[in-house]
Amino acid sequence: MAMQAYDKEEHPFAPFIRILGKGKKGTRALTRDEAYEAMRMIMAGEVLPSQLGAFLMLMRVKEETREELAGFVHAARDSFTQPLDVSPADLDWSSYAGKRRHLPWFLLSALLLAENGVSVFMHGAGGHTNGRIYTQNVLAYLGIQAATSMQESQQQLLSNRFSYLSLEHFCPQLFEIIELRRIMGLRSPVHTLVRLLNPFNAAYSIQGIFHPGYRQVHQEAALLLNQPHVSVFKGEGGEVERNPDGDCLVQSVHEGVLSDELWPALFQRRHMKPDDLDPQQLVLLWRGEISDEYAEAAVTGTAAVALRLLGKGDNQEDAHALALGYWNNRDKQRF
The missing domain is CATH 1.20.970.10 (Transferase, Pyrimidine Nucleoside Phosphorylase; Chain C)
Structure with missing residues (x-):
């Protein structure tokens, strides 16, 4: 050749x-x-x-x-940063892993925060690993249109306090590299770095990882990048989703200070993995038409971690109580 x-x-x-x-x-x-x-x-x-x-x-x-x-x-x-006097996002939320064992309940966590005044910018990529459910493929079930540019995301954040933008629309070079997994058979460093991109330079950023060893690397890299408020934890499937069946170590940066906080499991016994993953259940759970203690705990538990990062709660108990209050008073007709 x-x-x-x-x-x-x-x-x-x-x-x-x-x-x-x-x-x-x-x-x-x-x-x-x-x-x-x-x-x-x-x-x-x-x-x-x-x-x-x-x-x-x-x-x-x-x-x-x-x-x-x-x-x-x-x-x-x-390569892509556009200067903004004021970030339209309060919270930067990365979503690149996809879910395999459970539905992406974290999406309801983000929307719950948005309903209560927190502007959430979510960015991700989908389809690079077979057998996983990606955020961008689930949005339609909730009647949400993904943005196709940074400008459109900014408009969505100002009007709805939530926006999802695929990596291909703000950094196509990295998107193309992620797609190489099909050829290489392995993930690359790009799968790690995209979680820290924070395109709108939001003051708060939350990241989920799959391998615990990367948790501290993310935390310390955020410190080097002078990101003011960041939390990272081993999320279910690698997404920003707290698994309520296990302890969750959250490692954070707040104004140059590193901190670790252990969130205990919310259940004594682990739940069985569902046989089928039907995204329509996200809508049904939000509407209160089905009951699922694992899903509700994942939604509120994840929201609680985010609220703690945002400084809305002096401790875990306060953050949990606030998240439960949001959930119990949500607009069930929203979707």
Whole structure:
């Protein structure tokens, strides 16, 4: 197979691959500045496809550091950030994992917050992993139209206090890389960095991860990025959804201070996974036409974590009580 010709001089991206791939003794992590420049080149289309694949997989095996993640996020944001005097979003909510075992009950948590004065901007991507239910595919059941641009999201936030925007509409380069999972067979660092993008630069950001080891990396990267208020926890399926059947460690940043808070399980016994996942149940639960203690606990428990992040409650008990009050007084005819 013929290879693409290139100048006899070394390609400017080659040093980044060499840093990551020199073997057990020679390899090292990228500095934050190196990570920024590597991602800047990727975003600018200055990298050959073979280089991109090698870089992503070497980084996947090594796993990204907080400095690398901060550099990647900074470069990605520089490629799309539009200056706004005041952010239209109170809370940035990432949704990239998709659900497999349970429905995306967290979507009702976000809408519950929006109904009570919190502007929630949700961003994500769907379809990159078979067998999962993605947020953008569920919105229609709730009569919600996904935005197709940052400008449309801003309008939706101002009018409805909720908007969902797919990654492909504000950072298509990263969306294309996420789609490479079908070819690579593995996730890449992009699946991590997109959770920290916070496109509207909201003061508060909440993130869900699947592997507990990434929780602290997210927390410390947010600190390096000077994001004022961030919470990250191991969510059900990797989404921002508290699993009420287990303890939940929430690691946060508040104005440069790191903190950890353990939220105890809400049930003594675990619930069985449902046989079928019908998105219409989201509507039925909101309307009060079905009863599901696990789902209601997931909705209110997730909302409580978000409310605690937002400073609406001095402790877990106050945040839970506020979330339950929101749920009990929701507009059941909304959907």
